[in-house]
Amino acid sequence: MSEPKDVPIEKITPYDEFNFDIPEDEFPQQGISARAAAALVVSDEWTDTNPMLNMSSFVTTFSEPEAVEVAKRNMYKNYIDHDMYPQLFAMERRMVRWLHQLWNGPKGVEPYGAATIGSSEACMLAGLAHKWNWRKARENAGKDASRPNMVTGGNVQIVWKKFLRYFDVEPRIVPLKPGNYRLTAEQLDSYVDENTIAVVAIAGQTFTGEDDDIQEIHDWLDDYEKKTGISIPMHIDGASGGFVNPFLYPDYAWDFRLPRVQSINASGHKFGLTPPGLGWVVFRERKIFNEDLIFYVNYLGGEMPTATLNFSRNAAPVAVQYYQFLRLGFDGYKRVMTHTLKNAVALRTALVDSGYFTIMNETQRIPVVAVTLDPKVTRFNEFDVSNKVREKGWVLSAYTMPSDAQDVRSLRVVVRPHINHNVAMTLARDIVDACKYLEQHGGTATPPELHKHAEEKSSPAKC
Numbered sequence: 090m091s092e093p094k095d096v097p098i099e100k101i102t103p104y105d106e107f108n109f110d111i112p113e114d115e116f117p118q119q120g121i122s123a124r125a126a127a128a129l130v131v132s133d134e135w136t137d138t139n140p141m142l143n144m145s146s147f148v149t150t151f152s153e154p155e156a157v158e159v160a161k162r163n164m165y166k167n168y169i170d171h172d173m174y175p176q177l178f179a180m181e182r183r184m185v186r187w188l189h190q191l192w193n194g195p196k197g198v199e200p201y202g203a204a205t206i207g208s209s210e211a212c213m214l215a216g217l218a219h220k221w222n223w224r225k226a227r228e229n230a231g232k233d234a235s236r237p238n239m240v241t242g243g244n245v246q247i248v249w250k251k252f253l254r255y256f257d258v259e260p261r262i263v264p265l266k267p268g269n270y271r272l273t274a275e276q277l278d279s280y281v282d283e284n285t286i287a288v289v290a291i292a293g294q295t296f297t298g299e300d301d302d303i304q305e306i307h308d309w310l311d312d313y314e315k316k317t318g319i320s321i322p323m324h325i326d327g328a329s330g331g332f333v334n335p336f337l338y339p340d341y342a343w344d345f346r347l348p349r350v351q352s353i354n355a356s357g358h359k360f361g362l363t364p365p366g367l368g369w370v371v372f373r374e375r376k377i378f379n380e381d382l383i384f385y386v387n388y389l390g391g392e393m394p395t396a397t398l399n400f401s402r403n404a405a406p407v408a409v410q411y412y413q414f415l416r417l418g419f420d421g422y423k424r425v426m427t428h429t430l431k432n433a434v435a436l437r438t439a440l441v442d443s444g445y446f447t448i449m450n451e452t453q454r455i456p457v458v459a460v461t462l463d464p465k466v467t468r469f470n471e472f473d474v475s476n477k478v479r480e481k482g483w484v485l486s487a488y489t490m491p492s493d494a495q496d497v498r499s500l501r502v503v504v505r506p507h508i509n510h511n512v513a514m515t516l517a518r519d520i521v522d523a524c525k526y527l528e529q530h531g532g533t534a535t536p537p538e539l540h541k542h543a544e545e546k547s548s549p550a551k552c
């Protein structure tokens with residue numbers, strides 16, 4: 090990249106600054122002015138989606154100016170450096186205790202948990218804790234500890250498949266079926282055994298927003314223990330549900346109220362309402378997080394425990410989460426989740442009433458609307474609808490469901506707090522208008538090629 094040639098410096102205007110070639114393959118040689126660099130970055134972004142209109146994402150796209158201020162003030166702090174920023178560390182510890190209480194952890198124990206980059210890191214940490222605990226118990230009992238497995242539903246988020254592969258745990262994934270997209274106790278018998286480190290159940294799954302049948306799975310595992318003497322813990326993936334269920338359904342036991350639930354993760358950057366870069370893992374009590382997983386390092390002048398996968402990270406999301414908890418409180422989160430759910434239900438009703446769609450989430454917990462086209466619609470598919478509404482700026486993902494429901498196509502909308510009723514109704518109208526157009530003119534899209542990896546079609550026989 091070079092400054093415009095032949096233009097005397099005093100004559101350079103913003104137009105000249107736009108007249109740069111950005112090198113594709115070579116590191117830029119000379120620097121340019123701050124104004125020009127900023128203009129180039131901004132223009133590169135122009136054609137990307139407006140995050141506000143990205144209806145596919147669970148991730149927060151609205152903050153109050155005060156939250157942005159808090160983020161700015163903390164963006165040069167390295168979260169891991171507890172010795173330098175003890176108050177930040179104290180905020181994190183406090184928030185772990187708050188979440189332990191919010192998720193009905195037992196009293197009189199030492200809560201333990203961590204702020205992570207997102208739920209992915211949180212899930213990995215929880216998975217590792219269960220792997221370590223299982224292995225220790227097996228070794229103490231003089232039993233083989235070489236073949237750990239984990240049981241989940243086919244509706245799990247990709248992070249669990251990563252965990253299983255990266256950390257060498259055998260996947261035992263119970264397939265879905267058309268019409269039932271949740272993990273229930275129905276087939277557990279063929280999946281669970283003495284090598285199962287944990288059963289992962291989801292609160293607020295990504296495909297339909299539903300919860301797995303957490304209570305039923307819990308009770309089944311109780312019976313299993315009575316029959317076999319094998320006690321298997323549960324992890325709840327509450328990436329989304331963890332910040333919805335406590336506020337909207339206080340009487341619903343999805344959390345530490347169930348004794349078998351030993352760990353829960355949630356995404357601060359989803360319904361925790363912080364910008365991207367924050368997740369949480371909380372354990373029922375400290376001893377569940379195996380001490381062997383904690384490192385004590387001498388760093389930047391202090392002895393410091395570290396038990397996250399990441400070391401350095403931006404402290405801003407942690408500080409913003411603290412702001413949000415104080416700012417909204419239980420009462421505020423409840424109000425936000427109530428209006429968000431109300432708008433999701435309004436959108437759901439409008440789509441179903443149009444006659445084009447069938448709802449996929451029978452139960453409506455988190456504010457997600459997942460629909461599939463009614464079987465009588467033959468001239469276009471969900472991918473066509475997704476493409477057509479893109480003309481209005483909306484990004485709405487259509488996808489095929491995981492096996493064995495891969496013939497079902499879904500269109501999913503995550504209704505986030507900034508989508509007010511008016512916007513939700515505009516979206517509904519745009520979707521229905523797209524359907525009317527496609528009915529008349531026909532669609533063209535074909536769903537992307539299904540990738541049937543062997544490990545995704547897990548069955549007990551293969552395990």
Ligand SMILES: *Cc1c(COP(=O)(O)O)cnc(C)c1O
Nearest residue numbers: 207208209246294295328329356
């Ligand atoms: C989003 C999500 C994850 C991954 O969380 P990140 O915060 O994106 O790392 C895991 N599980 C579920 C159910 C999710 O919705």
